[in-house]
Amino acid sequence: MKQILEEIIGYQQLVVNLKKQNMPVDVLKSFPEFSSPTRSLKQAVANSEKGIIAEFKRRSPSKETINLKADVMEIAQRYEQMGAAGMSVLTNQRYFGGSLEDLQLAKSVCKLPLLRKDFMVDTYQMYEAKAYGADAILLIANALPSEKLEELAILAHDLGLEVLFEIHEADEIEKLAPKHIDLIGVNNRNLRTFDVGIQQGLDMLPHLPSDLLKISESGIQDMETIEKLIQQGFNGVLVGEFFMKQQLSESNTSK
Numbered sequence: 001m002k003q004i005l006e007e008i009i010g011y012q013q014l015v016v017n018l019k020k021q022n023m024p025v026d027v028l029k030s031f032p033e034f035s036s037p038t039r040s041l042k043q044a045v046a047n048s049e050k051g052i053i054a055e056f057k058r059r060s061p062s063k064e065t066i067n068l069k070a071d072v073m074e075i076a077q078r079y080e081q082m083g084a085a086g087m088s089v090l091t092n093q094r095y096f097g098g099s100l101e102d103l104q105l106a107k108s109v110c111k112l113p114l115l116r117k118d119f120m121v122d123t124y125q126m127y128e129a130k131a132y133g134a135d136a137i138l139l140i141a142n143a144l145p146s147e148k149l150e151e152l153a154i155l156a157h158d159l160g161l162e163v164l165f166e167i168h169e170a171d172e173i174e175k176l177a178p179k180h181i182d183l184i185g186v187n188n189r190n191l192r193t194f195d196v197g198i199q200q201g202l203d204m205l206p207h208l209p210s211d212l213l214k215i216s217e218s219g220i221q222d223m224e225t226i227e228k229l230i231q232q233g234f235n236g237v238l239v240g241e242f243f244m245k246q247q248l249s250e251s252n253t254s255k
């Protein structure tokens with residue numbers, strides 16, 4: 001059976017090839033957001049006590065249903081009110097029920113720096129991210145060869161986007177030079193098996209470059225764990241399902 005990560009990357013390249021024909025880069029460059037200044041996710045995390053990057057995610061390959069009818073504008077405003085340092089928006093439609101329009105809508109109602117959380121495989125997606133209002137993009141070490149990661153990171157920086165470089169194993173750090181990275185994230189979820197546990201990130205802390213901001217991603221299900229991760233040395237956390245489920249119960253009680 002094909003692993004989910006390979007499946008997503010293959011699908012993503014097909015989608016990008018179609019999009020390039022429908023909306024060429026020159027059209028993306030004419031979007032108003034393309035010329036607007038970037039809000040720094042790195043600075044926002046550095047200046048914040050807990051460095052919370054709150055994620056907007058309706059569903060995922062590991063959880064079919066999280067918050068399917070979630071309204072991105074409502075949730076972006078709530079995340080801002082609750083003091084998040086930044087917001088991560090899953091823009092992948094097929095596997096996460098998200099879209100680039102979600103990114104655009106979030107941008108229209110909040111001042112948080114926005115991370116486009118998606119599977120970046122092609123330079124085209126950097127232009128797309130900027131045009132739809134992202135301030136930062138994700139690069140997954142395990143998804144691409146070093147040369148491709150470097151090419152995408154250089155273009156992201158040229159466009160004013162910051163780079164969150166995501167690893168799962170310590171040896172993946174070598175795949176991208178620190179000068180191309182703004183934040184380093186340890187994904188506590190193994191994207192091949194879906195096993196998840198915060199110990200993964202904690203074990204890797206001593207191996208992470210000391211001068212990069214460190215983010216613990218995935219599988220965080222309560223505030224105590226966030227406190228623990230920050231106390232142990234992470235500068236921030238990326239939390240999806242836990243916050244999205246909280247929003248679900250809040251919108252039910254407010255109806």
Ligand SMILES: O=C(O)c1ccccc1NCC(=O)[C@H](O)[C@H](O)COP(=O)(O)O
Pocket residue numbers: 004055057060061062063187191217218219220238239240241242
């Ligand atoms: O979440 C998944 O099931 C998943 C599966 C395959 C590839 C990526 C996946 N998630 C993307 C993420 O990195 C998470 O959405 C993010 O770290 C937040 O995780 P969580 O707090 O556990 O929702």
